[in-house]
Amino acid sequence: MSPALLLLLSLASCSLLQGMLLRPRHVRLEAQNFHVRLHWEPDPSSPSYATYEVQWRNRTSSWTKAGACRGNSSISSVCELYFDNIYDIYWARVRVVAGGEQSEWASSSELQLYRDTIVGPPKLSCLLQDQILSVNIITPRTPYQRRTGSYKPVNQVLLKLWYWLHLYEGELLVQQVSCERSSEEEPCTVGQLKASTRYCVRTVAAGVARERSREAEQCLLTPAAPAGFPWVIAMLSIFFPLLLLSVAGLCFMMLQLFPNPPETRLPRALAELTVAMWVPPLQLEEDPLALLLQTVLPSRGPLSAGQASATVPQLLQGLAQDVSGYCANGFGPDCPEPSQGQVLSREFKSQTTFTKNTLVQISSAKLNVHQEVLWLQFWQGDERDLSWEGSDNPF
Structure with missing residues (x-):
């Protein structure tokens, strides 16, 4: 063309x-x-x-x-x-x-x-009380009327519709709550929320396609926390009295369960025997040296004050001579004849050793008697007083 x-x-x-x-x-x-x-x-x-x-x-x-x-x-x-x-x-x-x-x-x-039909977005009614958030989801109205003349909400026409409630702290999802029967009488609750924190509540429709639903979002800032109660002081003020009461109760129970054993008392006959065996300590007179000389030299008779004074230097001189040299059994060509002081010194040593041995034997005997009495009383279970009658404890 x-x-x-x-x-x-x-x-x-x-x-x-x-x-x-x-x-x-x-x-x-x-x-x-x-x-x-x-x-x-x-x-x-x-x-x-x-x-x-x-x-x-x-x-x-x-x-x-x-x-x-x-x-x-x-x-x-x-x-x-x-x-x-x-x-x-x-x-x-x-x-x-x-x-x-x-x-x-x-x-x-x-x-x-x-x-x-596209659903939403619903209207959110939030109430924060004691860090618990109550959310009521109010769905939009439809053009369909009730007999009373009011318009029905979407969830009463589209019966399969219900919502998920998502709680975000910033961009972080912290809680997810199902709100199948949300109403003013029974709102959805979310908690526990932190103080001075910004939260956002979002709805997600369930029962319909995601592209056919519109989300609703509402954000809020929780109030600051009130001044804290001194819990540490309160707990300590309660803990210590309870601890003292527990210790006192435990001690009382121990005394009830394990009482102290009764004091063991010796029979009167054993106590008298023990008192009779007690030997009073030696009492030194005004002139202890004269008493010692009387004990050492009993065969010579009592000494007067002048004789004791004259005898003391001789005794000391004999002691010095006896310590200066040693002769086996007092015999030998170089050993002179012992003087009167040396004789007195040897007699004094022998008498002192005999006195010490006697005191040791008496102490051992008293200790053995006391132990035998205690063992005898332990097996007999007598409940007399252990106190020593008429004298002080010799031990």
Whole structure:
């Protein structure tokens, strides 16, 4: 085909189309919380004074004119419709009217409210008390009325709908609560919350597709914690009295369970025997040296004061001579005849050794008697007093 012929055909088509209206574009039905809206976009070539006509139908009915298109004006590109059956399938169409001319119909895709409606976002009512957050989820209203005239909420029309409640601390999810029966009487509760912390509560619809639900979010800042009670001091003031009472009770129980054994008392006969065997200590007289000389030299008779004074130097001199040299048994060519002082010194040593041995034997005898008495009383179990009668304890 020659270019000249193509030019002639285009000029003819333009002349034929001149004065004809083009239909709207992007016609679609949308529903949110069961409120239905028909959206379209006018053609740019449509005159500004053009009006639009809307019709709808379901699977069993014919096209019905939406004469009372809710909220739309003659030049509006949005028309609100009312479909009473949420399980039925609906269609809608729209055309432009201008200067007595009409465009062709532009139809939308099908819509089923139960399947295609968008849910939410709900309204959140929060109450913080004692670091516990109570949240009541209030779903939006639908166009469906009760017999009382009030509008039903979404969760009473879409019965499969319920919500998850997510609690975020910053961007961190800290709690997740199921709110299947949320109401003003039984709100969802979240706790325990920290003081002076910012939290955000978000809802997630369950029972519907995620892309068909809208989330609600509400953030709050918890108040600062009140001045802390001195728990440490209170616990210590309670702990120490309890500890003292416990120790006192334990001591009382020990005394009740394990009493002290009664004091063992010696029989009177053994006590008298022990007293009789006690030997009083030696009492030194005014002149102990004279008493010693009387003990050492009993065969010579008592000495007077002058004789004792004269005898002392001789005794000391004999002691010195006796210590200076040693002779085996007092015999030998170099051993002189012992003097009177040396004889006295030897007699004094022998008498002193005899006295010491006697005292040691007496002490041992008294100790053995005391031990035998104690063992005898332990086996007999007598309960007399152990105190020594009429004398002090010799031990």
